[in-house]
Amino acid sequence: MNRIEKLRNKLPANTKGAIVISDTNREYLSKLLSSAGTLLIFPDTAYFIIDSRYIEVAKKNVVGAEVILQGKLYEQISELCSRHGIDEVLCEEEISLAEYNALKANVGSVHFIADDTLSSAIQQERAxxxxxxxxxxxxxxxxxxxxxxxxxxxxxxxxxxxxxxxxxxxxxxxxxxxxxxxxxxxxxxxxxxxxxxxxxxxxxxxxxxxxxxxxxxxxxxxxxxxxxxxxxxxxxxxxxxxxxxxxxxxxxxxxxxxxxxxxxxxxxxxxxxxxxxxxxxxxxxxxxxxxxxxxxxxxxxxxxxxxxxxxxxxxxxxxxxxxxxxxxxxxxxxxxxxxxxxxxxxxxxxxxxx
Ligand SMILES: [Mn+2]
Missing domain, CATH: 3.90.230.10 (Creatinase/methionine aminopeptidase superfamily)
Known part of the structure; x- marks a missing residue:
């Protein structure tokens, strides 16, 4: 089982989606050391959105998620969520208020939940x-x-x-x-x-x-x-x-x-x-x-x-x-x-x- 699959097993059964953007959580789950990137985890698939600086190494390293070249990030997140019928996504506690507000403002079709559910599941796995x-x-x-x-x-x-x-x-x-x-x-x-x-x-x-x-x-x-x-x-x-x-x-x-x-x-x-x-x-x-x-x-x-x-x-x-x-x-x-x-x-x- 890869790390993303293990995380899915730790999350509540009714989880619709999760988004991981904080540095070390993202690095742990994607297995890519990078200063950027967005990991979207859905019940039966996952996407890693990354800019051109890292796209080549991401395609080699990332396990358990489809690697996508970053364009207009929030439009990409909206499109992927609607394609999979996801209207609720867990966020990490580690992200900044600015990042959380930007998600809410730019991806209006999705309800973002910022409690400790996702963070503690990743923390337990990383321990x-x-x-x-x-x-x-x-x-x-x-x-x-x-x-x-x-x-x-x-x-x-x-x-x-x-x-x-x-x-x-x-x-x-x-x-x-x-x-x-x-x-x-x-x-x-x-x-x-x-x-x-x-x-x-x-x-x-x-x-x-x-x-x-x-x-x-x-x-x-x-x-x-x-x-x-x-x-x-x-x-x-x-x-x-x-x-x-x-x-x-x-x-x-x-x-x-x-x-x-x-x-x-x-x-x-x-x-x-x-x-x-x-x-x-x-x-x-x-x-x-x-x-x-x-x-x-x-x-x-x-x-x-x-x-x-x-x-x-x-x-x-x-x-x-x-x-x-x-x-x-x-x-x-x-x-x-x-x-x-x-x-x-x-x-x-x-x-x-x-
Ligand atoms: Mn010490």
Missing amino acids: IKEPKELKMICDAQAITDAAFLEILNFIKPGVSEKQVAAELEYTMRKLGADGLAFETIVASGTNGSMPHAVPSDKLIQNGEFVTMDYGAKLCGYCSDMTRTVAVGEVGEEQKRIYDTVLNAHLSSMAAAKAGVYGDYLDKIARDIIYEAGYEGCFGHSLGHSLGLDIHEKPMSSYARHDLLPAGTIMTIEPGIYIEGKYGVRIENMIFITEKGYKNLTGSERKLITL
Whole structure:
């Protein structure tokens, strides 16, 4: 069964039509990486409308939909809907209000429904990775791991956070990455207490932690890893924080398997961190799923109750952040299986002192 057929099976039986235009949902279902395109899904057929820039590759790649060259898009949507007697079409929640209003204004014969029916069906499908998707993410992570080994030779006192970020990104590109999974985070010393610090001109100094959160993108798929390393000798409290985060990371990971809830894993990590005396120093969630997007559902969050099914990929990324002093975060990706999990991240997790 192709992805479009699988989606049809997930939608309510009375669904007449669906339109997919948001980038990663469209890319997932069409299997075409592109900056444009409209996927129309009807009960027994589907159309992928795409402009001339992508028409050639679309004809080769798109499975489960007839590829049509885009002309006057809204007239084409109207014509296809009326040809198949479709007067009601589900939209994704991810589209903009402008896109939704344009559909309503220009395709008057169709009633467009903008609730979460279509989005949640696609989200559930995307959460379970196909073997090829898993391989792509593992290949992206292999590049991320290799770049980590390289950067250990580069980090030293006097090098700036921006230089470390640039070197990481250049190394990943050289190793075959198509791009970055997200904006690289490099935070040293006191900047480390900000979980999503932007790399600055600050120079790394002896006795500081350097936290790097980064990942390669390959064939549209993201990898995601965080490591904190020590430059020179660090203090006793820094070591205690590192050990606590590592313990929280390993303990929550050990409990991962299909059927557990994300908030359960979050609580295991959070309890360890709070009991060590760092309540209030771990503000974000334990982790998230990822794929074509860097953040996908389900999540491992104290604020949600998401079931983790077999076949999903989750990050495990606890941290401790002490304002004005330092921060530590350790992040791996795992693949959830019926019996447990498979660790997808190869880089060392014990404290590395440079
Ligand atoms: Mn992450």
